[in-house]
Amino acid sequence: MKTIPLYRPVGEKEMILILESGYKKFPPRLEWQPIFYPVLNESYASEIAEKWNTRDEAGNYLGFVTKFEVPEEVLNQYQTQNVGAGNHNELWIPSEELEGFNDVIVGDIEVIKVFIGEEFTKTANPELESLMLNIKK
Structure with missing residues (x-):
């Protein structure tokens, strides 16, 4: 089975939910979010995480780039x-x-x-704090 890497930029809240799933799933969308949009390349995901997530108070001024793999035939189901x-x-x-x-x-x-982001002060999640120390941009 051939797999294809996808990327998803997320803020703190979504990252905590991913941690809580054991790094197995993305959380359900909120009622005002009609789509889930993974991106096809790391550079675009990094651009969103750095330019948007780090300026978003709701995401605690944090931007995480996640990477995951899906079977090619699944990817081909979506335009x-x-x-x-x-x-x-x-x-x-x-x-x-x-x-x-x-x-x-x-x-x-x-x-x-x-x-x-410049306005980030701290996270209350110890696992997230450890993750932040171990991953470099």
């Missing part, structure tokens, strides 16, 4: 959406399909980069 520059490619997974999408993730969700 790639370009939302800006040439590398701004995403998959749009309807929120109601996220649970099934989580079930086909191969292995664990990895954290490959952490970006810390």
Whole structure:
């Protein structure tokens, strides 16, 4: 089975929920979030995490880049959406399909980069704090 890497930039709240799942799944979308959008390349995920997540108070000014693998045939079920520059490619997974999408993730969700915004002060989650110390951008 051929797998394809996908990336997802997340803030602190979503990262804590991923930790709580044992690095196995992404949390359900909120009612105002109609899609789950993993991105197709690390550079775009890093751009979002660094430029957007680190300026977001709701995400505690933290940006994490996660990486995970899905079977190629799953990836092929969704149309790639370009939302800006040439590398701004995403998959749009309807929120109601996220649970099934989580079930086909191969292995664990990895954290490959952490970006810390200027207004970040601290996290109350010890596991997240340890993760932040061990991952470099």
